[in-house]
Amino acid sequence: xxxxxxxxxxxxTIAILIIMGFLLYYFAVDYRRxxxxxxxxxxxxKESNAILSKxxxxxxxxxxxxxxxxxxxIRYIITSLALFFIAGLAGIGMRLSLWFPNPSFLTPVQYNIxxxxxxxxxxxxxxxxxxxxxxxxxxxxxxxxxKDSLGVVSSIMYWMFLxxxxxxxxxxxxxxxxxxxxxxxxxxxxxxxxxxxxxLIGVMLILVATVVSSIIFLKMIFLDRDESxxxxxxxxxxxxxxxxxxxxxxxxxxxxxxxGFLIYDLxxxxxxxxxxxxxxxxxxxxxxxGHPIVYVAVIPAFGLIYELLPRFxxxxxxxxxxxxxxxxxxxxxxxxxxxxxxxxxxxGTVWDLIFSTTSFIVAVxxxxxxxxxxxTMWVGRIRITVxxxxxxxxxIDFIIGGVSGVMAADVGVNQLIHGTxxxxxxxxxxxxxxxxxxxxxxxxxxxxxxxGGRNYNIPMAKVHFYxxxxxxxxxxxxxxxxxxxxxPRRVAGYFGIFQTYQDAAAIGGVILGLGYLxxxxxxxxxxxxxxxxxTGNILEEExxx
Amino acid sequence: xxxxTPLAIFVIVLLAAGGSFVWFVEQSGGSSATxxxxxxxxxxxxxxxxxxxxxxxxxxxNPTLYEKTHVLLEFKVIEQDNLPHTLTINPGSNExxxxxxxxxxxxxxxxxxxxxxxxxxxxxxxxxxxxxxPETMVGKLVLNSxxxxxxxxxxxxxxxxxxxxxxxxxxSIHSPYAxxxxxxxxx
Numbered sequence: 106x107x108x109x110x111x112x113x114x115x116x117x118t119i120a121i122l123i124i125m126g127f128l129l130y131y132f133a134v135d136y137r138r139x140x141x142x143x144x145x146x147x148x149x150x151k152e153s154n155a156i157l158s159k160x161x162x163x164x165x166x167x168x169x170x171x172x173x174x175x176x177x178x179i180r181y182i183i184t185s186l187a188l189f190f191i192a193g194l195a196g197i198g199m200r201l202s203l204w205f206p207n208p209s210f211l212t213p214v215q216y217n218i219x220x221x222x223x224x225x226x227x228x229x230x231x232x233x234x235x236x237x238x239x240x241x242x243x244x245x246x247x248x249x250x251x252k253d254s255l256g257v258v259s260s261i262m263y264w265m266f267l268x269x270x271x272x273x274x275x276x277x278x279x280x281x282x283x284x285x286x287x288x289x290x291x292x293x294x295x296x297x298x299x300x301x302x303x304x305l306i307g308v309m310l311i312l313v314a315t316v317v318s319s320i321i322f323l324k325m326i327f328l329d330r331d332e333s334x335x336x337x338x339x340x341x342x343x344x345x346x347x348x349x350x351x352x353x354x355x356x357x358x359x360x361x362x363x364x365g366f367l368i369y370d371l372x373x374x375x376x377x378x379x380x381x382x383x384x385x386x387x388x389x390x391x392x393x394x395g396h397p398i399v400y401v402a403v404i405p406a407f408g409l410i411y412e413l414l415p416r417f418x419x420x421x422x423x424x425x426x427x428x429x430x431x432x433x434x435x436x437x438x439x440x441x442x443x444x445x446x447x448x449x450x451x452x453g454t455v456w457d458l459i460f461s462t463t464s465f466i467v468a469v470x471x472x473x474x475x476x477x478x479x480x481t482m483w484v485g486r487i488r489i490t491v492x493x494x495x496x497x498x499x500x501i502d503f504i505i506g507g508v509s510g511v512m513a514a515d516v517g518v519n520q521l522i523h524g525t526x527x528x529x530x531x532x533x534x535x536x537x538x539x540x541x542x543x544x545x546x547x548x549x550x551x552x553x554x555x556x557g558g559r560n561y562n563i564p565m566a567k568v569h570f571y572x573x574x575x576x577x578x579x580x581x582x583x584x585x586x587x588x589x590x591x592x593p594r595r596v597a598g599y600f601g602i603f604q605t606y607q608d609a610a611a612i613g614g615v616i617l618g619l620g621y622l623x624x625x626x627x628x629x630x631x632x633x634x635x636x637x638x639x640t641g642n643i644l645e646e647e648x649x650x
Numbered sequence: 651x652x653x654x655t656p657l658a659i660f661v662i663v664l665l666a667a668g669g670s671f672v673w674f675v676e677q678s679g680g681s682s683a684t685x686x687x688x689x690x691x692x693x694x695x696x697x698x699x700x701x702x703x704x705x706x707x708x709x710x711x712n713p714t715l716y717e718k719t720h721v722l723l724e725f726k727v728i729e730q731d732n733l734p735h736t737l738t739i740n741p742g743s744n745e746x747x748x749x750x751x752x753x754x755x756x757x758x759x760x761x762x763x764x765x766x767x768x769x770x771x772x773x774x775x776x777x778x779x780x781x782x783x784p785e786t787m788v789g790k791l792v793l794n795s796x797x798x799x800x801x802x803x804x805x806x807x808x809x810x811x812x813x814x815x816x817x818x819x820x821x822s823i824h825s826p827y828a829x830x831x832x833x834x835x836x837x
Binding site for chain 1: 652657662671675736753754
């Protein structure tokens with residue numbers, strides 16, 4: 106075995122992180138003392154951390170050396186934003202390469218690397234990471250945390266999340282985000298990539314971090330919230346985190362075990378071989394988590410809409426109880442629909458029909474939420490701001506994405522559009538419009554707090570909104586039509602008859618990319634201006650029920 | 651927030667995104683041996699995977715394979731005993747690859763056929779083996795350069811005539827346009 110550049114990079118990354126940890130511990134003690142002041146720094150750590158996590162805290166790299174919930178939220182927000190841009194650039198690369206039917210500036214292997222990086226990082230890095238960040242940031246104030254213990258555990262979980270993301274980036278796997286069995290264990294350039302197992306390890310680290318963080322959220326909400334907040338007036342964002350956390354704890358360990366089996370199969374292939382278990386066994390284990398993860402990305406966005414909409418319409422939410430019921434029903438029902446990813450894999454007609462039915466039923470709680478939001482907007486006076494635009498766009502995109510999802514849940518229609526861009530369009534409508542849109546809406550709402558008293562530039566923010574909204578529609582819309590015409594997804598080239606759809610989608614992708622670039626420029630421009638406003642924000646100040 | 655923080659985050663995000671993109675599309679794989687060498691002709695090699703040895707039921711178990719560089723070697727691996735196997739080929743002595751050249755799992759169902767292709771750039775003596783049964787299932791793969799026909803002629807493989815009739819084995823000179831079936835080689 107000769108010198109391996111990739112292994113050297115892996116090893117030195119881990120070594121640097123460990124050294125950094127030792128150094129920063131000593132800085133952390135000083136920073137905390139300064140922030141807390143003399144009186145509070147003598148308190149036990151779980152109480153002083155609770156004070157820290159209820160302060161209005163700004164984006165700062167000192168967050169990386171403190172372990173109260175707000176700091177950990179800021180860490181996750183910064184990291185997941187960086188991962189979002191990494192994965193987004195990979196997506197735009199794929200779009201541009203598909204301008205011509207034959208693979209143009211990307212070889213198929215390069216395309217597959219980008220495809221895997223885009224999918225894995227967007228889901229595990231941006232969706233999961235962003236949700237962990239917003240939860241750690243918002244929960245302490247919204248439930249008025251009494252004591253903030255387990256900060257060390259949260260901190261370790263964050264570093265595991267970061268190392269996992271780096272593993273995914275450095276592995277250059279081509280096995281796509283679901284790591285189907287025979288491909289992921291073929292460690293060749295034409296198989297899953299020579300370092301494909303690195304991304305498996307990365308995903309396992311991220312999943313462990315997610316599960317442990319979910320347990321910490323449940324502990325915060327059920328054990329450590331203020332006595333004045335009863336379950337009957339728990340904020341809906343907290344309810345959405347309850348729902349998400351239970352979903353993660355119930356399903357993610359299955360995927361961790363399946364990934365462990367895959368790694369063992371590299372050494373001694375016994376788990377998913379045809380004689381012992383099958384490749385389908387892995388698919389089942391994976392999708393048992395693989396479907397809940399998309400609800401993990403969606404339900405907190407629901408919670409954010411529930412929290413933000415009353416503040417921009419000047420009313421209470423139309424029906425608090427229906428909102429809670431909808432979030433809890435989503436938690437239960439979304440755990441039962443994973444089989445609809447395997448309609449064409451031979452589960453059998455009866456199972457197909459069961460999963461088709463549950464997939465239809467899961468539309469009911471989603472529609473309850475949508476009608477709840479529409480009713481809230483109906484009775485209130487809508488104040489059009491940038492976050493409101495994102496909310497309205499999220500609701501519309503979720504309706505379109507949801508309806509196309511219900512169509513795909515039909516076994517017959519699914520045979521037609523399985524593996525086509527119609528599916529890609531379905532989840533990009535939801536993940537771009539709802540998840541990403543609501544994350545950016547929350548960032549805009551939190552902007553004065555995060556930047557320490559600066560307002561974002563409203564015209565630039567509106568350009569960001571309109572470009573991303575139009576880009577989503579152009580890209581996903583043409584995918585949806587092309588998908589029903591039979592345009593296959595996950596391929597580096599395509600038949601010439603699909604060029605219209607692909608070129609339009611490429612234009613949409615570039616529009617999207619420009620939109621997010623303008624967000625970055627806006628952040629740089631507005632964040633560098635002098636302080637002009639308070640550090641409060643409407644999401645954290647008032648606790649409504 | 652300090653005035654430099656947004657700039658720092660802006661630069662970090664741009665560098666991370668751009669650097670990752672370059673990392674993703676830079677896929678040379680480290681060393682030359684992990685990329686398949688160009689080839690003009692193909693050669694099919696049939697191997698039976700048996701825990702007692704490769705091609706254990708034939709006259710020559712664990713045969714030494716004599717092949718040429720710049721020929722696409724198509725390994726047709728047939729499962730024989732319901733046990734998990736791999737076909738793994740180590741890099742040769744004059745190569746600095748850190749990974750196996752060929753590494754493929756054979757599903758543990760008798761009769762399953764797995765194809766794996768490779769074309770070698772460098773002559774030398776390689777080892778092909780099964781990672782699950784490295785004691786018994788191990789053999790040599792001798793790669794001669796394409797131009798030197800003399801050494802190749804002296805090590806022509808002994809093949810029973812009845813098998814040669816079935817698979818249409820034809821010495822070591824292969825037409826690039828030969829059909830795959832006529833080109834199969836059973837050791």
